Amino acid sequence: MTTRFRRRHPATAAIAGTCAVGLALALVTPTQAAPRGPDKEATATGHGGAVAALDPYGAQAGLEILRRGGNAVDAAVAASAALGVTRPYDGSIGGGGFMVIYSADTGEVTTIDSRETAPAAMEPDVFIDPDTGSPIPFQERRVSGLSVGVPGLVRGWEQALTDHGTMPLHRVLQPAIRLAQGGFVVDDEHQRRTENNRDIFHDFTSSRETFLVDGEAPEAGTVIRNRDLARTYRLLARHGATVFYEGEIAEAIADAVTNPPVVPGSSRNVRPGEMEVADLADYEVIEREPTATSYRGFEIYGMGPPSSGGSTVGEALNILEGFDLDELPHEEALHLLIESSALAFADRNAYLGDPSFIDIPLRGLLSDEFAAERRTLIGADASTKPLAAGDPWPYDDGTPGAAPADPATARTDGSTTHLTVADGAGNVVSYTFTIEQIGGSGITVPGYGFLLNNELTDFEPDPDHPANAPAGGKRPRSSMSPTIVLDADGAPVAAFGSPGGARIITAVLQVAVNHLDLGMSLPEAIAAPRLSNLNGPSTGTEPELIDSPVGAALTARGHQLSALTGIGNVTGVAFLPDGRLQAAAEPVRNGGGSAVVLHPDN
Template sequence: MRRLLFSAPVTLWLALAPGCAPLFASRASPPLVASPTATGRGGAAATVDVRATAAALELLRAGGNAVDAAVAAASVLGVTDPYSCGIGGGGFMVIYLAGDKRVVTVDHRETAPLALERSRLYENGAPIAFDALVTSGLSVGVPGMALGWDEALRRHGSRPLAHVLQPAIRVAEQGFAVDPTFFEQTRHNVERFRDFSSSAALFLGPDGRPWPVGATFKNPDLARTYRLLAQGGPHVFYRGEIARALVDTVTRPPLVPGASRTVRPGVLSLEDLARYEVLVRPPVTSTYRGYTLHGMGAPSSGGLTLALTFHLLEAHAPAAMSRADFLHRYLEASRLAFADRDAFVGDPAFVSVPEAGLLSREYTAQRASALSLTRASTVAVAPGNPWAFQGGASAAPSAPSEPARPAAEDTVPDKETTHITTTDAAGNIVAYTCTIEGEGGNGMVVPGYGFLLNNELTDFDLPATVDAPHPNAPAPGKRPRSSMSPLLVFKEGAPVLALGSPGGSTIITTVGQTLVNHLDFGMPLPEALAAPRVSQRNSPTHASQAETEFLTSPEAAALTALGHGFIDAGPIGALTALRFHPDGTVTAAAEPRRRGGGSAMVVEPVK
């Protein structure tokens, strides 16, 4: 949400948490003015919303670390960007611990309920239509956000959850001015919201219409929810009163009397919430032209797909060819990497993911033979065979079935996820991508608690038949595959970049093209973020999605001559990033225009 203009000043100062000493002086902050770029020292943050970035900076200025700042920003985004993220969803956090010089990841992706047998997502022998599934209780995975925040803070933060939630409580209580982005996102969901009493009461005015631009939007129910979390920790979310309300919403959707919409109830239970676990996993680590990349492993497909893309691209020197010829190779490498992603990546607790094989340079050398250097592929390419390079692996599993309904993140435009990047004076870094899946999640606000539920289970692929094999087919307790790609980039052990983006499966290509722009084409980071984007994800029509500005570029004309086709996709992604300079300064950067523009701040600005 990316609020650049305000109808009134926004005050962001922290209240005293129960049983905790105050973090900051109780004084009003000056009006917040968003800038997409800032350079300085002492810590930095970039998000899509000026209030969220300001909350991160408040924690940093009070001596908090990068993890504290990231959670503070995420909790504020749950207020100001509720259609993209919140405690009804989940995410992936990649953390660099400067003192230990190591990278860890925190997986708090949503899970399927234990009673969600695959057959529940089929009717009359076919998958339930997406529109019917997304606005239902069946699309809701067990949220991981609240426990993910607590786990990250307990392990690697310097402040308790009770302190870190205070900025979000204040913003929820005091409200903020509705801007055009918030208004449009509400308008997109207005028909759904009108059918649910709790959603209509929060997001629509007395006339049943979106709150107008300039109106003050408050969410006292979410402020109360955050206070409950501050007082009782995640226990109240997963075993207490919030858990009971959440399960009731999923199993008995709060339809208004007379609503004509058919809303299928879900099967989420209190046991599902009580059993939920945050998983601390090692990162997926790869190299590219002397840089080391640390990303998320499965069930995220981001780290592996980016690694394979850049392994395939590394043999081609950008200085030896035109920009269009290099982009051709990048698009074809991405096409091959996505073919492997779709065929092999799923929740590693349920399927064997050939990570070592996919990362093998021997596999890259074999796979490179399928990369066309002179013409674009005119059909979707087939996956390779990384199992031959897995090392001691037995025969490959059954080939995946072609899904009758692919995962929503691969097919639904305008995915409303968000990304946060933070760093502190000690050099700790966080790249954090979080989501409730589609814009507005499943459309249902939990009554009395002020947050939307996710529709994350639409990220599963549904094969044509209920028993056909697929690595990303649904199963009880399984985490759906994700494209979220929080990424840290190092050179010779020193941090260079932290970045990530929303955008469904275009997240991977947005991060990838930004790296190409910055590392290969030498664009300064703000320019690399702003440059027009193109995304190839092994499209069955062979065409790449592209932004309107890209379609009029000389590169697009040259690529068309090489056989590439393009579809105008409108804006792609909304990236935030940090660039670490040799002199110890950091540049924080956010999207300057897409989705309304973002906000970057540093603790000690330099000119």
């Protein structure tokens, strides 16, 4: 049975079973105001625990679990599941992610890699059109079974809860189950994202039935629900991850990939993939060592390969450590930020990929000696980009490695979702997860209410790319950058991350510099105007910065600034010196995020 999202008139929009803690929607009559979602604030300060997410439903779901005695990991999984209902186009059980965890008991940081993997049958030339010998156009790669990687999120939830949580999966899924069954109020951002994907969703029977209302995007202010997803979450609560990777959900995923549910008569060329149930059954989560970078007395922990986030943020910070940014004019600090980012991206594009398939000079990339070498390339004026990759191998183990790949500009599209949680005991989770594009592959698993990712488009289509070529069982390179900052004594200072494709890295880097170098509070660091250079000739710059005296000064240095709105969508938590927690989200970008604390200040 396939049950679509249903739009209901406000007069009948009683949501009796929706999440507790402020998620219930009142019954209204035609003379009353339309239903509204929970209140949303960008900053919250207090004690006992904190959650920052892109959406108030997700933040409240995490807060509910904290209130019921769960720890930061329990709350992070609950918030993730809720965001799969209300932000289904950014991250869901049809995708994967990276979780960085700080344990207050041990003082250690670890990471959980639930990144998607390519099906075993995937060939290196999968994205080359056999008729032309050229790469298949990106949109055709994206909207296809070819692009779908084996989802890892559910296995990641399971391992995080087993190894680091205090609650079982069936308990932390309850807020999301009630939310999917009872419904939520559509906001402008959900409507906009649905409209942007309407033509794609319209070409798949399951996506049309699940996410469109009479063929259109649901309107902001209306209430919609996803009973299919509620049923899927109940299956997970009852049977655990086994039903997703070996049972009926696995069979439905494999069938949707190999036989995409295209609407009869559609002119869209949807290429099938080759995923089998065995690919899902064989999927493994990997608990990895984090990347670690010492920066001005802080320890910056991030996600290692196959993510390029931790190493690229870390390398750029190492380069910047040679400059006293807090003593410089703001335009000069931003000039150095641009140049260090371009250098780090040149190396990222050349060397990063799946460590199970290639040798990565991670130690060299994060060494102070390599950073010092790269720093000498920064002058007073803008460099000509793209810059060539450096050679980190001498600073790794001294053994020459593979020749670097093309260091050109990284692909900038794609989206994700990020949430940050801290509990009263001092445990911290920085969690980024995704289905890649906004809307993923566009293919909804019939009867189960969730979209499948297009994560395999993160591979380079060139089968000879040395670091990031497609291969069966391989994890594509990612830009996700969940980050945790500790002080010299090993106590948490802040944690944050962002969606935004390859620009995730530059958003996280700039927030780190704003907060640790420039003296901004975390809310100020998040709200400040951003720019982003991915080793290309142009630096994407938000309008309030590009039109300022600082923007003029950067242009005078030779930087080509191009207007770009909404770089990243950061959420984070700061640990204040007086023992309070401060949750922070975007106040404006992408409609703003939601920050909550368990015991807020009066």
